[in-house]
Amino acid sequence: MNKLRTVIVDDHPIVIEGLKNLLSHETNLEILKGFCNGNELLGFLKNNRVDLILLDITLxxxxxxxLCLMIKEISENTIVIVLSNHTERSIILQTIQNGASGYLxxxxxxxxxRNCIAGALEGNICYSREVIEIISRPSKNGSDSHLKLTRREKQILALLAEGKTSRMIGEELFLSSLTVDTHRRNLIRKFGVKNLAELIMSAVKMGLI
Known part of the structure; x- marks a missing residue:
């Protein structure tokens, strides 16, 4: 199995060392380096293949x-997962809009x-339990006037934004996975996007989630 070439970015060296130690026994990860600022990361990324970046917000x-946007401009296929103490809903959603695959x-x-990394590899947007609770709260200025969605589509869109799979959504809404997949395809078509990540980004921009 090819290991994910992984970089950790945090303004506290002790956090970087702690994560290195924590992840040293993960069989699917190869920790390449740690960086305390964004410019050093970008310089490294231009000359090295990086599969996964664990990224802090405060640098x-x-x-x-x-930095999420800059990373994606250099290496579109690099997975970015944010590890932060920031709990503001707007910050969480903005990082996803800018290309992050998860927020913990x-x-x-x-x-x-581990679950977030596994989900991101499958193309899903993943969050920790507390983050799911934060983004599940209704947006104060959200509006669905931009696009006409059915009640079921709104439900499924919200659950997709929480990183849930078709099977999990089906179990929660008492639907088959095939039915959820059909709604998912219809949402992607309605929003005029190519995949789930773009769907979530577009819904965030419209204030639908």
């Missing part, structure tokens, strides 16, 4: 939110991080 030179708080368990 001394570049916001992790903006730093008090998340190793189990949650």
């Amino acid at each position: 001394p030179d570049i916001s992790g939110i903006d 708080l730093k008090n998340s368990s190793l189990h949650e991080l």
